[in-house]
Amino acid sequence: MNTFHSTRSNDQMVTAKQAIRTGIAYDGGLFVNDDLGTANGPHIDIAGLVQSSYQDIAYSVLKALLPDFSEHELRECIEQAYGDQWDDTHITPLKPLGDDWILELFHGPTSAFKDVALQILPRFMARTANTPDVPEQAARTEERIMILTATSGDTGKAALAGFADAPGTGITVFYPEGKVSQIQQLQMTTQQGNNVHVYAVRGNFDDAQSAVKRIFADHEFANTLQDDAHVALSSANSINVGRLVPQVVYYFAAYAQLVQRGAITLGDPVEFVVPTGNFGNILAGYYAKLLGLPVAHLTVASDKNNVLVDFLNTGVYDRNRPFYQTTSPSMDILISSNLERMLYYFSGKDEALVAKLMESLSQDGTYQIPEDMLKRIQTIFSADWANEDEVNEAIASCFASTGEVIDPHTACGYTVLQRMPQRENVAARILLATASPYKFPRVVNQALGFDHTGSDFACMDVLSQQTGTQAPAALRGLEYAQERFTEVIDIAQMQDVVRRAAFTL
Numbered sequence: 001m002n003t004f005h006s007t008r009s010n011d012q013m014v015t016a017k018q019a020i021r022t023g024i025a026y027d028g029g030l031f032v033n034d035d036l037g038t039a040n041g042p043h044i045d046i047a048g049l050v051q052s053s054y055q056d057i058a059y060s061v062l063k064a065l066l067p068d069f070s071e072h073e074l075r076e077c078i079e080q081a082y083g084d085q086w087d088d089t090h091i092t093p094l095k096p097l098g099d100d101w102i103l104e105l106f107h108g109p110t111s112a113f114k115d116v117a118l119q120i121l122p123r124f125m126a127r128t129a130n131t132p133d134v135p136e137q138a139a140r141t142e143e144r145i146m147i148l149t150a151t152s153g154d155t156g157k158a159a160l161a162g163f164a165d166a167p168g169t170g171i172t173v174f175y176p177e178g179k180v181s182q183i184q185q186l187q188m189t190t191q192q193g194n195n196v197h198v199y200a201v202r203g204n205f206d207d208a209q210s211a212v213k214r215i216f217a218d219h220e221f222a223n224t225l226q227d228d229a230h231v232a233l234s235s236a237n238s239i240n241v242g243r244l245v246p247q248v249v250y251y252f253a254a255y256a257q258l259v260q261r262g263a264i265t266l267g268d269p270v271e272f273v274v275p276t277g278n279f280g281n282i283l284a285g286y287y288a289k290l291l292g293l294p295v296a297h298l299t300v301a302s303d304k305n306n307v308l309v310d311f312l313n314t315g316v317y318d319r320n321r322p323f324y325q326t327t328s329p330s331m332d333i334l335i336s337s338n339l340e341r342m343l344y345y346f347s348g349k350d351e352a353l354v355a356k357l358m359e360s361l362s363q364d365g366t367y368q369i370p371e372d373m374l375k376r377i378q379t380i381f382s383a384d385w386a387n388e389d390e391v392n393e394a395i396a397s398c399f400a401s402t403g404e405v406i407d408p409h410t411a412c413g414y415t416v417l418q419r420m421p422q423r424e425n426v427a428a429r430i431l432l433a434t435a436s437p438y439k440f441p442r443v444v445n446q447a448l449g450f451d452h453t454g455s456d457f458a459c460m461d462v463l464s465q466q467t468g469t470q471a472p473a474a475l476r477g478l479e480y481a482q483e484r485f486t487e488v489i490d491i492a493q494m495q496d497v498v499r500r501a502a503f504t505l
């Protein structure tokens with residue numbers, strides 16, 4: 001059952017539960033499992049999934065990737081995470097988009113794709129404590145977990161919604177001051193729950209994210225919290241195995257819906273276009289392929305922060321470049337953490353090489369992968385990006401030609417999809433839609449030529465009237481919700497507020 005180890009070393013094997021509970025490996029690496037993609041590794045029979053519900057598909061995928069959870073535990077987690085807090089029974093419904101398809105990942109409680117993972121992660125977390133196969137934790141029956149998250153917008157709210165009042169947990173969220181939309185900020189600052197804390201931080205997302213990483217790496221601090229407050233720190237960022245694995249499910253669900261609709265025949269290869277920042281959304285598609293889903297190709301769609309596009313084209317990752325604040329804030333990222341897992345698999349599971357590349361990234365902000373490794377990656381992955389003008393044009397042309405209203409993140413993907421060559425071996429192309437357009441109503445109205453001069457809420461009403469679509473009730477209701485968290489802090493204060501929160505948990 002000890003199937004996971006760090007991307008940077010393999011001397012410490014842990015269970016899926018331990019990997020989820022700790023979030024990141026002791027050496028700073030990401031947890032990976034070696035049997036994935038091998039002949040004797042986990043494999044999913046797609047024929048059996050075609051008539052299945054989302055929940056049953058989720059069970060098959062989670063069982064394959066998290067083998068030490070019992071059937072009962074997984075079924076319970078799935079039932080609680082994918083219930084009527086979703087406004088579509090398909091959970092991730094698939095719709096036609098001209099000659100292509102669009103998979104909507106934003107029907108959860110916070111209207112962003114991160115709900116897919118963050119509705120279930122707290123339920124996993126609650127089942128990692130005091131289990132017989134986590135012996136060193138048996139002694140600490142009252143240990144609680146404090147989730148720390150730096151967010152560029154969507155993760156924060158989705159994590160807060162998932163962890164609010166979840167037994168045995170607390171959550172502290174940091175977002176860059178002034179760098180998230182009015183709606184995103186209100187979503188976080190109005191969050192209910194006795195175990196939640198939200199702070200605006202002076203700096204950009206990468207500054208906040210780096211500070212969170214430093215807090216995690218401070219072993220002395222961790223020991224103090226452990227001994228004096230009985231609190232262990234953990235991460236809800238997309239590097240957690242418990243975030244990544246639930247995202248694999250929607251690739252299978254998309255495929256099953258295509259077969260059900262008669263759009264493809266079982267076994268036909270398909271291609272996904274994936275708006276990506278931290279590489280979590282698209283990496284899940286690669287995991288689906290390793291589990292046996294016929295994925296012919298995966299295309300990264302970036303915004304103006306196109307570090308991944310350059311990497312996938314040249315083999316050089318270089319974060320030494322300007323950081324742009326765009327209308328797709330959840331993709332404004334210069335360090336794509338989950339890329340490390342892809343490097344692991346494409347290097348032939350070479351921990352020493354991954355450790356060296358990550359050391360180079362941390363020291364110099366750059367690394368280069370071997371030529372043959374790049375060639376292998378390029379057989380499956382490609383990448384393109386959209387600038388701000390193209391995002392606006394994409395929102396307008398998508399609405400004009402398909403009737404679908406898309407958000408700025410999805411619009412990066414739409415731009416890339418339109419520009420992409422039609423590959424011969426691909427039976428269907430699926431664009432992943434990652435946020436409701438109502439999370440970014442001002443940008444969307446502007447792109448569509450509608451009035452965008454009032455508040456975000458006035459913009460929502462205009463968007464609704466002009467397009468005949470409906471704003472999600474939880475978003476529209478924010479106008480009258482009470483703000484609970486208004487404190488702005490410096491990077492240097494982050495560790496202190498975590499300490500305070502831990503002692504009140």
Ligand SMILES: *Cc1c(COP(=O)(O)O)cnc(C)c1O
Binds near residue numbers: 112277280281
């Ligand atoms: C987080 C997010 C993305 C990117 O997902 P990654 O896991 O970082 O690749 C894209 N769009 C939206 C709306 C998001 O919230």
